[in-house]
Amino acid sequence: MSAQLFFLAAFGLAAVWFGIVVFRTHSMVRSALALLFSQTAIGAMFLVMQAEFLGILQIMMMATEMSIMAIFMVMFMMDPGGLGEMDMKHQRKLSLGAGAVAFAGAVAVAFLAEWGRLPASIPGAAEQVRLLGLELLGRSMLIFESAGLTILTAMIAATAVAVQPPQVPDRPAGGPGAAGTHGHGGHGGHGAGGHDHSEHGDHAGQDHAGHDHSGHDHGGHDHAKHAHAKHDHEGRGQEKHQAHSGHEDHGGHEGHGEHGHAAHDQAGKDHGGQAADSDDHAGHDHSGHDHGGHDHDHGKDHGKDHGKDHRKDHGHGAERDRPAPAKAPPGQHRKGHEENGT
Amino acid sequence: MTGLVLAVALGLGAYGVAVLEHWASTGRFRVAGPAISALALLGRESILPRKPDRLFFETAPVLLLVAAVLSLAVLPLAPGLIAADLATGALAFNAALAYVLVALIMAGWGPDGAYGMIGGWRFLGQLIAYAMLVVMPITAVAMRAESLSTVQIVASQEGLWNIAYQPLGFALFALAGMAMAFAPPFDLPTAAGDLAGGVEAEYTGVRRLVFRLGRMVLILSVASAMTVFYLGGWLGPWLPGWAWSAAKILAVASAMLLGGRMVPRLREAALLEWSWKLGIPLALANIFIVGLIVLVVPT
Amino acid sequence: MSELTQYAILFALAVGIVGLVLSLYALARAIGRNKPEPGKDVPATAGQLSRDPVWVRYHARYYGYALLFLAFDMEMAFMYPWAVVYRQEGLVALLDMGVFLAILFLGLLYGWSQGALRRQ
Amino acid sequence: MTMEGAREFTPLPIFGALRRLVAGALARDLRALVVPGPDVARALGLDLEAAGLIPAEGPRQASVLVVIAPLPGKLRDAASVAYAQMPRPRALLALGGNKLSPLPAPDISAEPTQAGLETAMRQLRALISHASFAERVSEYSAPTVQSRIVYTCPMHPEIVSDEPGNCPKCGMFLVPRETSAALQPPAHEHGTSSMAAAAIAPDAHDANPDHAHGSEANSYTCPMHPEVISDQPGNCPKCGMTLVPAGKDENHAGHGHDHSAHHHHDSQAGANSYTCPMHPEVTSDQPGNCPKCGMTLVPAGEGENHAGHGHDHSAHHHHDSQAGANSYTCPMHPEVISDQPGNCPKCGMTLVPVEEASTGGPGDHASQGGHDHAAMQEGEETGWLERIEPGFMSMVEMTQGAPRSSDGLQMEWITVPFGPFFPGLPGGLVVEFLLDGDTVVEARTTSLAGRGDLLAEGPMPAAGFVDMLGARMPLAPVSYRLLACRAIESAAGARPGAETEAARDAALARERAASHLLWLAQLGRQLGLPRIESRAAALHRTLRRADPQDLRAQIPAIRRLSRQLAAARLLTRRLRAVGDLPDPAAWTGPAGPDHSAAGRLAARLADMEQALEAAAAAPALAIPAVQEIGAASGHGHAMIETARGTAHLHVTLKAGRVSSARLQTPSAAHVALVGPLTAQHELADALVAVASLDLDPWEIDA
Amino acid sequence: MSAELLTVVMIGAALFGTGIYGALSQTNLVMIMMGIELILAAALLNLVAFWRYLHPGAMEGQMFVLIVMTVMAVEMAVGFAVAISRFRARGSVEMEEARELKG
Incomplete structure (x- = not known):
């Protein structure tokens, strides 16, 4: 061959x-x-x-x-x-010698060893x-x-080794609620009531479209229609839970209906102690053949968010969470151990 | 013979996606639009930056196109119509698309421009966000199909499509797929608003044509992957197999391109945070759910 | 057809695409020539010439995620063979992988609590 | 007909037909880069998409450069840079005036109206399809794009000199580097006073004007302010320090970025003592080489008074043996060994003495000692036994000066301009970010659209003054005409009739609503929402010249758009964390309770609807024009609420002619907000924050 | 002794030699890790060769390849973590300056 x-x-x-x-x-x-x-x-x-x-x-x-x-x-x-064509090598001769010795050793083993017969066939x-x-x-x-x-x-x-613990408790930049230094203690969910969640002062709005895209759904054939319907749907969505971090309802489209996140209870348990927010199974107008409870205000997310939700005023202080650098302005960071060059 | 059919299918599919993309970005549905802009790009000068990493600058568009076409080669369009039916086809799709990142890093780093470099390293951050969310849903799909071969995966969806069998997996894979094809709102590397074209800012003329061709084939490949893994590939009651595949792929591509432009562009920090703090737990949960269902449901 | 021919097809496909691109470049060169002019080949930054090299030590702010990703990525290698034989093995396989995933998830939770999952 | 920006081709037999086909495609796929910006084009009522022009993100993607109305000098220079960077075949379309000095003569010129644009497009398509390929093409070159080679040291880029030589700080060969020719203070300008050289305006052509200017051998510069250059020694006008010969004594700016504004170390008056940058304890009163490491001594003034860094360098230095060593090596190329001091043949650095093979060396020196590095290239004759401590380019020295980012790492920062024609930013505004990775550390905002003082050519008649002020501000012409009319009338003491006042207010309200729509279109372009952009631009076009009945007809459509935007949760979440005003008092524009970008969006939407109702309720609308004021004279002041904030104008009349005028514009005040708004923000957030301020570059005279 | 096995082992040896040369000759921690990656890649290559040409039935060989891949990933993760902390403390990851590991 x-x-x-x-x-x-x-x-x-x-x-x-x-x-x-x-x-x-x-x-x-x-x-x-x-x-x-x-x-x-x-x-x-x-x-x-x-x-x-x-x-x-x-x-x-x-x-x-x-x-x-x-x-x-x-x-x-x-x-x-x-660009500087810098030469970043040292002890050149030694390494060349060691490399040659290693190569020679391996080749010697290759030739001297008795490898045995080739197999008949392989799976x-x-x-x-x-x-x-x-x-x-x-x-x-x-x-x-x-x-x-x-x-x-x-x-x-x-x-x-590498990550400096955050000076400010690790509030997510719009993320789905982080444990921060106080771990993932179960938080009594605010309950998904209320169509518009109170202003999470610190929960600086970062586009939450990450993984629970509310804007559009990509399944099913007749998407174009749904996508638009979805958008307006969102616009009108007062009566519908507009959980800002929950899984946006993909239910706008008929056919396969909203795929529930029964996982959320599952995941809730995985999170250990995460109080599954059961009361927020607000009904949602979609034909459901999904697999169990579905909701759009992830109990566990909300639990986490609300639990560490800071009222707006509290969030304002110097360590107000800015989306990008979820930390205080640098001045605050430069504690004793790092001198500031400028 | 199947090679010729596949080549025609690839060409038509790429052109269809280009028409959809032209419609989504300029708001006008012109079937001749992409052809005209392709010819125009062919006619324009292809400027080489003055002190570039010439090797990177030249290989980036070609590598993007090769990665996109290879990822399409392992996806079936009809019962017998597949370029290379590998036993680990689902894995090969993911492996080919890993080189899109390499191409974008090269395209960003090569021309020594600020916008391109920032765009290139941003896409590496985006990969760290979406990579796990592409892999785990595919694992769940393979669990149901008991095989990694794409033809097997489509065959396993005979009764019930995977979008109904594992919708959470579908949602995650859809979003991660859009992030993989850096289609808006995940167009961080080539953002118009904050990087004026990012990694493709320095490409003009025929190199830009190859780069955009690579992007169109990439969007087509992600759309057909979604069709194969979640929408039952060529399965469908009346129409012949390839017709169903084509209809589903174009529907998914139009949803991706049109739906995506209704949402403001994401920030890399938010994308990373959401995918690691919500996406991965959900993906693990999806595997558990599918695990339970596979055991319970007898088929 | 045997696997080796499929790999050969993929390799031929890649080489074919490279050939197609090179022919496209040749066609473009036949249509017109490039004319080097002052200022044309400087990386364009929205109406200004940025002549200084930007190949500097880029401060990627996601290295917290990158470290966790490097380790977490290996989980995929173990999950694919498991997924293929999962139905055949039944609940035992689910528990096995459950332990494996729980262990990895603990690592993720630890990283999360230590502030690795944020923009450093 | 010939096109200036045509593309050369070598006539091959078979490709002629293909070339015609391609030319036809080029004629139909027109991608336009609008100078000064798409917002000015929309303000003039032009609809580029309808005319068939697809907006391009940058000069590289553009094939047509659309230049609108008379441009100030700096914008014309930037336009010539953009034109030079467009790939051929490229066309130049001038709307409303065609003297565009650095740019070539426009291929097509027309009036800045939609009809004029349509005819121009037809001519342009014909021209491109016929003349886009030519055998011979003349090269386009302008002073703004010429480049000049200067020599700089790879390790200390702030050291720039015009001819090759050694870097005064580390003795390395200076490497050629390209910089813009216009940056060089014209050498022949010796006669003028030293200040002339100092007051070099921030050069729009070179991206980083803060690099030290090319310094001739005989010119003197100030260690603290490198831009201050004079031909004879003396004191620096800015900080009073004695000027030192340029090129020899540069401020020790961190690698790659220049913090001249930040350095506050106050060097002594006379730089009479010299010290070694690497060994602060070595001082001598005349320049020379440091006895310990052989580097050239630099005046103590700027020497080592960095903010105290904990690193104690001496511990690192491997070559701290005394002069008695008999062999020298180069820190960059350890393989170069020679017996007597001198320069390294490969990179020109001064060779440093090598430590003796210290038997009981501290720490693991000894362990290293055992290695045998003798046989280096070029057959150096040193004995192989002698252990050579491979001096090497210590990275600590390079990062030691750099300030730390917020996570403690010392990285290199780059200056990136988000220049006059950036998609999503107002046309003509240059925002220059000092980026640490993709986080903004420092922002400098300048406007290329400012036109200097109002009465440049002496006192003007009242009507002429009103027209001039209206023409100068294309984004808000009605507001500034009204401001001028009111100021002149208050100076002349004339009171306009009640209904003209109402008509003028209605016109102002209409323009406020239109200006907010313009801003919405720009925000849509920046955030990647093409539908919002096109709807806002369409509504703006209908609103721009509408009379009260049309306005009333438009109210439902505009209300639907603003309700949809207010309800778009993803948009508000994206804007909520961005652009929080540190001190809301400085903001005079529309503001609600929440001082972030989302708050300003909501406030502008509310203001738009309210202004629209006011304009629709008015009986009639009239463009403000000044009445007859005869030969009145006196001093007047007016203040109006434009869409961007409150504008003030002080006018003094002398015999019916405006003799002096002072204008305070809201954008000029808001520019100062960009710095604190964008510090330590991610790049995308910073740009959205700048866009949320809705700055009007024409109002800024920086 | 099949020719293919010999070629693969020779190439593995060459990679091993290059890796050793790289790991020893570079002054920068990250470059040394590149050398180690090459050494591990050579080990991977030999493992697969032995599985393919000698014991195709024994799946432990493939399992071992997965373990070596895990070692590569883990080594990179921890290596970069050390690099970050050294860079934060010392300002450089050059090995020459790592002489004194004291604080």
């Missing part, structure tokens, strides 16, 4: 070439994207070796992770554009995913859960 060998060699050389470019180029973003394409070439080699799931996973994961590496390189390296792509799934839930269950724990420790370590 010389075709497989040819493509393996081609992608392999591409991977090695990009690997070398990573350390030779002066521009940091070029070096990060060179590593990205090196990983993509390695993913392509996985595909050539018929490990489809791993290959596509490698191609996908590495694209996002290496781009994040690119932004961190741009944040922390002296001359990200590479198909769909079969591989299924087998990996069974493996995941079967023999390697412990590894799977310990990987989860490793990721948990990584998240906690990264947050603890």
Whole structure:
């Protein structure tokens, strides 16, 4: 099968070439994207070796992770554009020697070891995913859960090391209500009564369209009509709960009706102690075959929002939450430990 | 033979999306509009910035177009009509669209312009917001279909479409899909109002034509992904399979483009906050719900 | 058809698109030539020439999210194979993944409480 | 017919037909960049979309430059920059006057009316479809786009000199950098007083006028105010410090940004003592090299009196061994080793002595010592045994001066202009943000549309003065004509008739409503709401010249629009957190209880409806015109409520002619609000906050 | 000893060598992490090669690949967190200046 060998060699050389470019180029973003394409070439080699799931996973994961590496390189390296042609290397001879020794060692192992016979056949792509799934839930269950724990420790370590706890309690910039320093204590929901929620002074209105788009719905065929209807609907929506952070009702359109967020009770429980705001299942005019309680003022969101809702006046003070920098003006931040250069 | 049909379908679909986008942005429905603007772009000079990262500046539009077309290649339009029926098709769709981010970072960083650079890094923030919300709904879809192959996923929606089976997943995937195609109101990287064109500010002439072609194919690909994953692909009572697919894709694309312009542009801080504090919990909840339903409902 | 031919199709598709774009560039070059003029190639900022390089250390304010995303992203790799065999395995699989997702969600909650999920 | 902005082509046999087809497409796909701005075009009643022009976001996407009415000089320069940046084939359409000096002669010119625009469009389409490709094309060049090479140090960009050489601070070779030619204070201007050079107006052409100006070898500059340049030593007019030879002693601005306005360190009167930037303890009374690291000494005046930074540099410095070391290396290129001090061949930095292989070195120095770096390139003859502490470009030194952002990181800030023709901002307004990532740190707002003082060409007759003031303010002509009439009448003591007064008030009310609609259209463009933009622009067009009956007919449509906007929860949420006025007292425009952008939106909607009712109720509307006041003389004052706030005008008449006039406009007062409004805000919020102030660049004379 | 397995292992070795060179020669923390990413990628490549050419039946190989990917992601997350905190404290992430890790 010389075709497989040819493509393996081609992608392999591409991977090695990009690997070398990573350390030779002066521009940091070029070096990060060179590593990205090196990983993509390695993913392509996985595909050539018929490990489809791993290959596509490698191609996908590495694209996002290496781009994040690119932004961190741009944040922390002296001359990200590479204009100054600065030479950021030291102990050059040692590393060259170590690299050569490593390569020689691996090649020696490659040639000296006795690899054994080639397998007769390998499972198909769909079969591989299924087998990996069974493996995941079967023999390697412990590894799977310990990987989860490793990721948990990584998240906690990264947050603890890198993120400065907010000087002001972490009020979301219009987000769906944040725990801030007082955790996710269950908050007695305000109840979804009242068509227009009191002015959340601190809850600086940030476009909440994020994930509970009120404006328009994208399902179903006859969208155009609904989209417009939806918009006017919103306009008239006094009698309808206009939860500013709740899931806007997609129910404007008939047919499949509003897909309830029974999850909200579910999620409510997941949040631990989140008092599911049950009384706000205000009826909503949509044919419902959804799966249980649906509401548009997410109990849990409202619970969180209202719980830490600050009356308008309270919100005004210096640490008034501005959407972008959900923190006080810099002056307040510059406490003792950081001197201000200017 | 299917290759030719697919190419024609891709061309027509992209042109249809371009007409819808022209209608949404200029308010006039002119079928010839995109053709005229494409020819005009072909006739204009393609200016190269003076000290750019020439490699980035040249590869960005091509990479965007390649990523969009590859993501379309794994989506079926009709029972036999698919470019590459991979066993992990749903994953491949997501993998191809991860390179849209790489293309936009290159387009933003290459020409050394302030608007472009800010637009490029903003889109990385936008990816951090939408990436998880694309992946988890697809997992829920795969749970029902017991396979990652897109053809299997469509076949599994025989009785009940996924929009009815898992509507929460649909809502999240719809919004995340629009964010992935940076269609308004998620057009942070190419915002007209605050970045005067952002990443595509420095592109003129034929490079801009390739960039816009990539965007149109991207919107088409996101619309057809929504159709395949949630609206039962080619399933439909009377019309032939491809007709249903085409109708659904154009309906979803028009809803995305027209509905999206009724809402003011989002802020990156709000997008990140909403997706991480509300979106991901809902996506996890969606997986649990679908998990329960899959066990309970016998089909 | 076998998987390798499908990958070959995808690869050929990518190369074909690149070829199409190059032919489009050639066509455009045949239609007209570029004329370098003073000030034309400077990045345009709304009616002013911004000549200074902007390749500086960009302060991305979302690094709190980025750190959590790097770790949280791995959950996807484990969820896909699980999703494929979920129906076959039944409730046990749901509990397994439930534990895994709960663990990760705790990490998210911790980040949230420490103020990582905000614009730094 | 030939087009100035045509595109060159090489005649190939088969592509002629395709080129004609493309030219036809170019003629129908016209994307217009409107100078000074789409708001001025709408204020004149022009409907560009109806005429077939699609608004372009910037010069790169535009194929037609539409220039409206006579423009002040600075706007013409900016227009020439935009024209130079448009890709060919490009056309120039002038409406209402065609002397546009830096711009080439317009291809088509017409009156600024809709009919004139329609005819111009037909001619333009014909011209483009025939003449957009030409064999030979002349190059367009204007002084505003010429560029000049200056030399600057990559590590200290504030050091600029006209010829290559060494950077006085770190000795590195100066790298060529392109800057706008117009920035250079004309060298031949020696005769004029030193102040002339100092008063260089903020240069509209170069994006960052705050970079130190090109300094000749013989000119002197002030360490605190680099823009102050004079040809002979003396005191700086701004802060009285003695001027020092330029190019040698620059204020130690942080990398990439110039805080001259912020530095308050007061250097001693005579900069007689010199110190080393890296070793403050080394001082000597004449310039030379620092004995410890060999860097050129700089006058102590600006030396190390940075706000005290905790970093104690000496701890970092690796080359703190005494002069006795026998080998020198370059901090940037450790592989360059030589036995005697000098300059590094690769980058020109002065070589620094290398530490001895200290046996018991503190900390992990020793562990590093073991490495063997001897065999460097170019076969340096140093013994390989000797451990070379690789001096390297210390990043600490680079970030040590930078101020910290709010999360404690010291990042580089860039100055980005959101220039005269920015989609969503009023045409002619330049907002220059100092950006830390995408957060605004500092904002500077200037207007290119200001036209200097009112009576530039001496006293004017009353009627002429009213017309001049009306013509000067295209966005609010009726308001300012009324202001002028009232001021002149109060000066002359004449009282207009009751119904002319009512007619004038009705005209003012109509213009207030129309101006708010104009603002709504602009806000829709900025937030990405094309439907709101088109509806507001259409209503504005019908309202602009409507008489009371038409106004009454329009009331339901306008009320529906304003109710829809008030009820649009997403819009109000988007605006609620933006543009909170720190001190509401300074705001004279329409304001409600809530001082954020959402509050101003609600107030403007209410004001619009109320003004519309007032105008519709009036029996008749009349454009204000001054009556006959004969040869009266005296002093008068008038104050009216324009859509943007209260405007005052003081006028003195002398024998029927206006001899002196002083105008205070609301926008001139509101410009000062931009700074505090946008500090530490995200870029998108800052731009929406600036848009929510509804500034009228024509009223601002900055 | 199949030619393909040999090619893949050789390429893995080359990547491993490049990664080692990069990790040791760079002065910046972030660049050192790039080197480590390359080393891990080489390990990934070898793992998949061994799974494909030697033990296709044993799915532990693929499971191990997932674990190595997790290691890559976790290593990047924690590495950047350290980089951020060092940059905030010291103003630079150059390894030369990390000599004194005291406060």
